[in-house]
Amino acid sequence: MFRRLPEAAGDTIAFTINGARFEARAGDTVAAALLAVGITSCRTTPVSGAPRAPYCLMGVCFECLVTIDGVGNRQACLIPVADGMRVETQQGARAIVTEPHA
Amino acid sequence: MIHDVDALPAEVDLAIIGAGPAGLAAAATAARQELSVLMLDENPNVGGQIYRAIAANPLPDKTVLGADYWRGEALARDAAASTAQHAAGAIVWSVSRLDGGNEIGVSMAGRSRLIAAREVVLATGALERPFPIPGWTLPGVMSCGGAQTLLKASGLVPDGRMVIAGCGPLLWLIAWQYLNAGATIDAILDTTPRANWVSALPHLPAFLTSPYLSKGLKLMRTVRAKVRIVSGIEALRAEGSEKVEAVVYTKAGREQRIAVDSLLLHQGVVPNINLSNAIGCHHTWDDMQLTWKPETDAWGATSVPGITVAGDGAGIAGAEAAAERGRIAALGVAQRLGKLDTATRDREAAAPRATLARFARGRAFLDTLYRPAKTFRVPQGDTIACRCEEVTAERIRATVPLGATGPNQMKSFLRCGMGPCQGRLCGLTVAELIADVRGVPVEDVGYYRLRPPVKPITLGELASMPKTEASENAVVRV
Helix, strand or coil: CEEECHHHCCCEEEEEECCEEEEEECCCEHHHHHHHCCCCCCEECCCCCCEECCCCCCCCCCCCEEEECCEEEEECCCCECCCCCEEECECCCCCCCCCCCC | CECCHHHCCCEEEEEEECCCHHHHHHHHHHHHCCCCEEEEECCCCCCCCCCCCCCCCCCCCCCCCCHHHHCHHHHHHHHHHCCCEEEECEEEEEEEEECCEEEEEEEECCEEEEEEEEEEEECCCEEECCCCCCCCCCCCEEEHHHHHHHHHHHCEEECCCEEEEEECHHHHHHHHHHHHCCCCCCEEEECCCCHHHHHHHHHHHHHCCCCHHHHHHHHHHHHHHHCCEEECEEEEEEECCCCCCEEEEEECCEEEEEECCEEEEEECEEECCHHHHHHCCCEEEECCCCEEEECCCCCCECCCCCEEECHHHHCCCCHHHHHHHHHHHHHHHHHHCCCCCHHHHHHHHHHHHHHHHHHHCCHHHHHHHCCCCHHHHCCCCCCEEECCCCEEHHHHHHHHHHCCCCHHHHHHHHCCCCCCCCCCCCHHHHHHHHHHHHCCCHHHHCCCCCCCCCCCCCHHHHHCCCCCHHHHHHHCCC
């Protein structure tokens, strides 16, 4: 859906999306990195399960919510992508996880 | 640059929220008056949206984004050279009055702290007006500003068939920048209502003296020569299942369809009032700009002591004006904190005020010409108004007669505005929808009463904040 202008190429770093390895341009936000590798939808909604993608890229619409390094509902458009970062797309509403008692 | 919440100063004279043109100019000006200044911004770099990535831009060719973008470099340089500190990736989720000053809740990398500031300048700028058309939630549909951010900060352009739809100066700017970058735009669907040309005419003489006139005309000429422009658009919708596949428009009563991979939408910008609203500043409805804005005095001071708004957050006037409004706000703060007497403050503000007046000339022409049509602001049928909670226009319309006479009641009935965006993308639509059904002005309907945290933070983050002895004693039973 997006292509990088040749002159904008920079240093690359490696990160994962749903366990698969991808490369990102250092300095990009997670949202830009997802769009640059052709991820069209970053989550499905908790209400109807409809697919959504980054919309505003400036922190106001909350459409680009993803799980980053195990923490859910992070705004991908505000967080710089980092080497070794684990990004997961979010599917629908989250289930309540009950942890076993210690 | 501060990246760690622990490195934030515990107390400053002035906290500036937002590092766009208004915030950067306010920071440099206030620092020159020997105030301790902390500038908090949620993005990785300074510049705000208009000068996004100004100090870390990936495009070596400066002609792509244009000279107006690069004007931001001087602002960023001045702020960086000053004693003002800049916290990047700093999300402000609350500002409240405390002991005659202000207490600010800041989250950085998932950890929060409360810091104190004697005065606060809100430089939170603008956001794009909602564009609620059928299918606007589909992947592949993006705001023009969002697409422009990807160009400025990452050098990304849409691949495949692209259509830009809407109205306003920013729409022409992004089209021009895309052409400079070698991208292909399949069509621009211009939704500017034809009748606006007539109502804007009385403001034309003033606009003829505007610094924006010659630049705007040149830019539009370039775009018109290279892109198919369809004006007089009466209706728009995006179609697709998993992503956008086509845009369907109506012109002269006839439907046309264009297959697309990307649809970029824009119909102007409005003040981002979430923080000023949550603080309790008094807001008024601006019927020309069709938005709420905080009531401010000549120095940007709001109805709440210690809270100033600078830049587009106090009403849309553009980037150049925002910088001057930042300088004026900082001088007002310096005077209130005893660093300047009123005569010196007024003298120092004379030059910024003159520049501000120059950029304000003819603003009414742009506001009137690009005032978006009601059909694109006040949707019908199953068009989604609240994206977060997927609340449709018809559900909102049907709920008004049940007793939801304002946005706050509507929120209780339907959850619109209750999602993570906290009304940023539905507030204006919901207010205008209710006003439409009730047949009353929007100001009679009001707006969401927003409350902190204005940005979502986890309970864990809240619970693990450093606590003072006093705050622990307040809840500990002895």
